[in-house]
Amino acid sequence: MENKNKNSRRKFLDKGLKLGLVTAIGGIGLSKLSCKPETESDTDTGEKMELMTTDGTIIQVDASEVMDVDHHTKEDHDNHDVREGIPNRKFVMVVDLAKCKNALACQSACNKHHYVTGDNAWIKVYKMQEAQDTAPYWMPVTCQHCDQPACVTVCPVDATFKRKDGLVLIDNTRCIGCRFCMAACPYSIRVFNWSEPDQGEITLNMDMDMNDPAHAAHEVHASPEHAGVPSVKGTVDKCDFCPHAIQNNELPHCVSACPNGVFYFGDKYEDTVTNGEETLRLSKLLEDKAGYRFMDELGTKPSVYYLPPTDRLVDFEDGLENYNEFQSVEKPE
């Protein structure tokens, strides 16, 4: 009898505890829900404001709808979380295939600034030809900084990660070198440091920066935001879209190096891209020139757009002179 009593008391306690837990969780959830609308005030002040849209038309909106947008300040650029990205930005690139003549200035600049010393460059200009009867063209391929990056999905340790500003970067102090990301990437853009990278120059530069008080305050230690500085044996490297240049208000090295203005770099939120000479509306450029994304059918959602090689400004043949099937990184003799 006593035993039975004990059991029912236990059951009661057990049920009571569970109920209490559910209530507590529910309560927290409810309070979260009720918090949300507070940020957007729904009181109509009746006060109207005139604003100009990106395409130049004047519109009127209620003053209460207008909020102060944190526009990317220098501070944002300097003090952002490396894994979160630069706030309120979404970087994109447009590559105009009609202009590319395989000058390879992009590749040399990239190799130089990222101290690429292996056998495989991070940006490559492919000689493409879909079928025997179709016209060949030159196609520069960088990391596509996909919004659905296959490489990030398979990384077992979160060494390669996707940021809110669109970049896919690698933390080479965490990478275990399993190369699953390389197997997963359909664009074959990832490279591996099979041996100790021979980056003699860079270690020298880093030492100099350390000694120079003007540079000492600046970031000189290794960061995913400047890939290749330094590269680490047994880890993966790739194009990083040059956030180190963006922070100094500069364009990625391939963009500024290209003599033909093939590369446009910009911000999708601003709807603006520039190749250093002209600044264009991204949406209009893609519309006018029938922009597309490379192998978009895979569902990777790249951040790089291509403009088809129509109405070419250059001869395909001109590029053959620079074409080197078996080399993309110049080796010191």
Next chain:
Amino acid sequence: MKTKEQHIQSLIPKKFNKIEIIWMSFLLLIIFAGFLAYVDQLINGLEVTNLNDYSLWGIYISNFVFFVATSFVGSATVAILRLTKNEWRTPLVRIAEIISLAAIAMAGITIVIDLGRPDRMLNTFIYARFQSPITWDVIIIPTYLVVSFLLLYFPLLPDLAIMKKYYEKSSPKLSKWYGKLSLNWTGNEAQKALLQKSVTIVAILILPLGLILQTIDAWLFSTTYRIGWKSTNFGPYFISGAFVAGIGALVVSIYFVRKMKNLEDYITDFHFDKLGKLMALACMIYLYFNVNEYLIPAYASTLNEETHLNTLFTGHYSTIFWFVTIGGLIIPIFLLMFKKGRKPLPMLLIGLLVVVASWWKRYIIVTPTLLHPYLPIQGVPESWREYFPSLHEWLITASNLATALLIFTLLIRYLPVVPIQRTIDEEALLTTDKKIES
């Protein structure tokens, strides 16, 4: 009919004979050479391999897949034959369990050898991300290792007690070890009931774990966009392939174990005949999945898939492809149809053929796919368009295989390969049955 003492006498582990000592030295030599090659790889990086940014996985990964596949034999024989109440498994299960344990242990080591930064191996726990198939592997391999060990260890307890008693006078030191490992087994009813229960639990566990292990292994490949890997067929394809590889390894092992340890009375032609039928079944199932994987896709292949299939059917890898398909599947199925084909010696030859083909099968699952990326291979040294393992890779792989064989040889040196207690019990059961009948 043998007495209990006679059974113990013929099944108790014996010291290495001359041939076994030569075999062990041979294995140790290979292991040592591989060890030196690995030290060199640690110092200089994976540069010592012929891997490159296109052929980013090679013989280490295919060898890993081979080990994982071979480790399936424990699940296949113990669990499946147990569930289907095939009593003939008794003298074979322990050898199968030993193969499983040696193979899965070496699978774990092989995958570390492939890492660019083995020193950061613990990152897979510290920063583990559950969405990566590698994390699933990191979970399932140790789990399978532990359960495989228990599946070997639990049924060993009565035999360990027998060996403790047997060696009491001749070798007190060995006897002490066996005694410790036997966990004070006396064979009373309570212990027997507990053992029965424990063995049942691990024997049931090993089957789903084995299936999960093989499937995760397949998912390492099928979760990528690569042509030749991205296949919904890959899970069952790997499971059935593991069935073939495991049984092949078992057939070869029991042939040599029987010969070296004079176990002709225990492992008879009857067992080979049964195993032969099981191997034929395994090969037929695998052939079915091969047809699904290679032949049917050829009908509606995209250009990229066609290039891939062509390298297998008629191109660079056609020799290996047809060897593993005809030599490793079709010929064994044909020969195993005949009763003569299921005699010990033909079975050994078929088993060897199946094991070798199974190894190369993994090689052509891993390698050719990587050489056909979506983008053309340009701007890299010409040698990167092909892949063949370097001397370092061969040495390290050979030493991995030798280590698995070393673990196997050591375990069968110190453990009775045919369960002693169980053989005695089953025979007792058989005689009482006969008495009742008469």
